[in-house]
Amino acid sequence: MTDPIEVTIDELGGKGDGIVYHNGQSLYVPYTLEGERARITPMGDRGELEEILSPSPMRADAICSLFQTCGGCAMQHMKPAAYGDWKRSLVQDALSSRGFEAVEIAPTVLTRPGGRRRAVLTARLINRRLLFGFHEARSTRIADIEHCPLLVPQLNALLPRLADYLPLFLTKKNEARVTLLHTMTGVDLALEDVKDLSKGQDYLKAVEMAEGLDLARLSANGEVLLERRAPLLQMGAAQVSPPAGAFVQADEAAEMAMAQLVLDCVGDAKRVIDLFCGSGTFALRMASKAQVWALEGEDAALRALEKAWRFGSHLKGIKMEKRDLFRRPVLAAEMKKFDALVFDPPRAGAKAQSEEIAKSKVPTVLAVSCNPGTLARDLRILVDGGYRIVSVTPVDQFLYSPHIECVAHLER
Structure with a gap:
């Protein structure tokens, strides 16, 4: 068995582990912070934390007794301000890997414990x-x-x-x-x-x-x-009953923050496209002011959206279409006459769809993503096609995890 060693944590990795460069290799040490002196036991490319010898000023007490046992959280040991900066750095690193060195990343919108619905x-x-x-x-x-x-x-x-x-x-x-x-x-x-x-x-x-x-x-x-009762979520002026077990934004405060960012950037646009619209997180809110063309690959989500729209209050028209946007993206020619476009794809991103958006003349584009890596790839496609990044805002929907949502605003 390998004997414990004393090390100083060099930096934080993308999954929240501390990284130590030791004897020519990188060791990943969970639950440590940059600059901390720690006793660890090397185990392959990982280090088992034995003791924090010199804690970082960024260290905080965990809020859960199961932290470091339960795998749901990775970062409860970090103070909020430093934690928000770390989340922001995940987005910055992903953008930098695609050549976006000068893009300004807004401060992370943080959520609070007790809000996960x-x-x-x-x-x-x-x-x-x-x-x-x-x-x-x-x-x-x-x-x-x-x-x-x-x-x-x-x-x-x-x-x-x-x-x-x-x-x-x-x-x-x-x-x-x-x-x-x-x-x-x-x-x-x-x-x-x-x-x-x-x-x-x-x-x-x-x-x-x-x-x-x-x-x-x-x-x-x-x-x-x-x-026994229809499960209802409020989305703007409408109430949605999402499909059983379907994707729903996990934290209501995070959803509200992302929705407000989208609405502010869409502004007074009269005709908007909402791609990967789900059950209407953005479409139903935008329909208070704009005509919306909403596209989604799942029947159940579109049925939920349609029902919510029909019983909503003072909503404009939403044209709904089932389409597999990975195999059959909306073409640039179909985007004519639209003032703004929102797309919120799964973690894999929307490479084929981004290539079509890049060919279009839509003045305002909002890219919403839960994966900074695929977001950076899609933004690279859009910028190479003539768009300019106005802002990127991280939203911490999945508290104390390495996951981060982003809303990117682009204009042509």
């Missing part, structure tokens, strides 16, 4: 014992939790009660995926990789759970079992 947890039975929580860091083991300081109070109140029911529905072989979403009308619960709950005694048990926990909606393996 959506969470995806894992449940598994081990010898009749339920493990329910998040995976441990770099492990398939599950950190059993009853409370997470990042979640909204309504979800935390539900966790221990939900744990009483879950063993009834789990199989012995699979981990179950448990997606919780707090909405205006109650919690939307979606279970995946569980028993078939659509009939017989298992269905009755599921209904009993939904009643006992006062769930708004319960789904299992992609099928809605019971909707």
